[in-house]
Amino acid sequence: MNWKDWAGYYAVASYDTNHDQEYFAYRHAAGLMDATPLFKYEVKGPDSLNLLSRIMAKDIGKLRLGRVTYCCWCDDDGKILDDGTVARLGMDHFRVTAAEPFLHWFLQNARTLNVTIEDITAKFGILALQGPLSREILVHAAGGEVATLRFFRLIETRIDGRNVTITRTGYTGDLGYEIWCGNSDAIAVYDALIESGKNYQIMPAGLAALDVARIEAGFIMNGVDYFSANHCLIDSQKSTPYELGLGWSVNLERDCFIGQKALQAEKETGSSWQFVGLEYDWEAFEEIFARFDLPPQTHSGAWRTAVPVYGRSGKQVGQATSGAWSPTLKKNLALASLRNDDYSKGDALFIEVTAEYERKRCPVRVSDPMFFNPERKRGK
Template structure:
C-alpha cells in the first residue's frame, strides 16, 4: 500500500476525483478534478500547488560531502555556491545515466540531493574512505511545489522573507505561519515557480498558509496530469519515460548518456575524475549515437489524416507516455517519440523524441506514427530543440 505524505490530509480533502497514483511509494494526486485542464491553466496563468514529497531526498554531510558529490555527479558541484541549487545527472562507469535530480548546497559540509529513484546504495558504494554521512531524509520532509506566474506574489504574501529577490535556482530559509521552511526557486513546469521544504510536523500548517495566501490569486491544488503537460512543453525529461536508468536496463542499447539526453550542458568533463568521465570524454570526441529532440506535428497534415475518416482531429486529452516510432526520409525508423502532449498554450501538438544521429538536422521534417480510426498513419513532424515553452519570467 502506498504511504501518505504529510500533506495527505489536505490533498485527500481536495481530491474530489479520487484520481490517485502510486509515485515512489506515496499516494499522489493525478488530478483533483475529473479532468486536469483547470489545474494546467492554473499552472500557466495563476499558480498550482502540488505535493512533491515523494521525491527521494538525501542529506550528504561531512567534510568530504563535496568530494563525494563531485565524484558522482557529471556536473562540477564545486561550482555550486552556498544557497544555490543545481540540476544534474549522474552516470555509471560507462557514462550511462543512472538518474537526474538536483543538488543543493546548504553549507560547505551539507548538501542535499533529490532524485527520482533511491540512490543510497550507489552513494555509499562511492563514499568509501570519505568522511561523509548520507542520510535518506525522504520521509523527514514534506515538499510543496508552488508553480505559475503568480507564485511569487503568493509566496511573498505567505512567507516572511525576501522572496521577490530570490534568484533562479537559489534558496532562502524563511518562515511560513511561523514554521521554518526552506524555499528554492525550482520546479518542473518550466515556469516561474518555487519549492517549499518543511518538517513533517509543520506540513499542514504550511499547506494551509499557502492556500490561504493564494485565495486572491486563484491558486489551485494541482496534480501530476497537469504537471505532465507542463513538463512536455518545457521539454523536461522524465526517468522511466524518456530514458531508463542504466540500473534497470536489461539490454545495453536501452541505456542513455547525458549527451544523448540533451544534458551535455550539465556535464563538466575537464576536472578531477568522476564516474563515467572516460566514457563521456570518448563520446564527446567521437559523437553520440542518439539525440534528444523536440517534435512539432504538422497540424494541417494531422487534421487531414483524421479528415479522411470524416473525423475531427483528435488531440490527446493529456500527456502521453507510450513511445511511438519516428521515421526518416527514407521511410525507415530512426527513433522514437517517448512522450508528448497537445499544448493548450502553444496550440501545437508536441512530442519529445530520441533520434539516431546522422539521420536528420534541426528543422528537418520527419514522420511520426499516428493512429487514426485504428489505422496506423504517418504524420510529418518538424525537428526542433526540446524546449517549446520558456517564458522570461521563469528566470527573471
C-alpha cells in the same frame, strides 16, 4: 479525484476528473502540488563536496552557497542513472533530489570519505508552488525576501512560524518555487499557502497537469524519456547525458568522476543519439483525421507510450517517448530520441499517428525541446 502511484505513495494525478483547470493554474495563476515522494538525500561532512563531485556529471565544486543546480549522474560507462537537483545549504551541507532511490549508490561511493548520507525522503515534505503568481503568494506567506530570490537560489525562512527552505526551482518551466519543510509541518505549511493564495486563484494541482507542463518545458523524465542504466535489461535501453541533450550539464575537465572516461570518449567521437522536440505539422495532422471525416483527435493529457519516428524513406530513425497537446501553444508536441546515423539536421521526419485504428505518419518539425520558455521563469 484521480490517484496515482508515486514511489510507493498515493499521489494525486488530478483533483478533478480532468486536469485542465490545474494546468491553467500552473500557467496563469499558481498550482500547489505535493512533491514529497521525490527521493531526498542529505549529504553532510567535510567530504560532502568530494562525494558529490565524484558522483555527479556536473562539477558541484562550482556550486556556490545558497544555490541549487540541476544535474545528472552516470554509471562507469557514462550511462545515465538519474537526474535531479543538488542544493548547497552550507559549505559541507547539501541536499539532493532524485527520481529513484539511490541511497546505496551514495553510500557505496563514500567508502573512503568522511561524510554522512541520510535518506530524508520521509523526513521532509516538498510542496511545489508553480505559476506566474507564485511569487506574490509566497511573499504573502513567507515575507518579502522571497521577492528577490533568483532562479536556482535558495533561502531559509519561515511560513506560518515553521522553518522552511525555499528554492526557486520547479518542473513546470514557469516561475515557481519548491518549499521544503519538516514532514510534520507540511500540512500547516500547505494550508498557509492555500490561505495566502486564495486571492490569487491558487489551486491544488496534481501530476497529470504537471506532465503536460513539463513536456512544454522540455524536461525529460526518468522512466519515460530515458531509463536508469541500473534498470535496463539490455544495453541499448541505456542513454548518456549527451544523447539526452544534457551535455551542457557535464563538466569533463576536472578531477575523476564516475563515467568520466566514457563521457570523454563520447564527446570526442560523437553520440549515437540526439534528443529533440517535435512539433506536429498541424495541417497534415488535421488532414489525416479529415480523411475519416473526423476532427483531429489529440490526447487529453500527456502520453508516454513511445511511438516510432520515421524518415522520408520510411526507415525508423528513432522514437518519440512522450508528448502532449499544448493548450498554451496550441501545438501537438513530442519529445524524441533520434539516431544520428539515420538522421541529419534538416531531414524530413514523420511520427506515427493512429487514426480510426489505422496507423498513419504525420510530418513533424524538429525543435528545441524547450517549447515554452517564458521570461518570467528565470526573470526577476
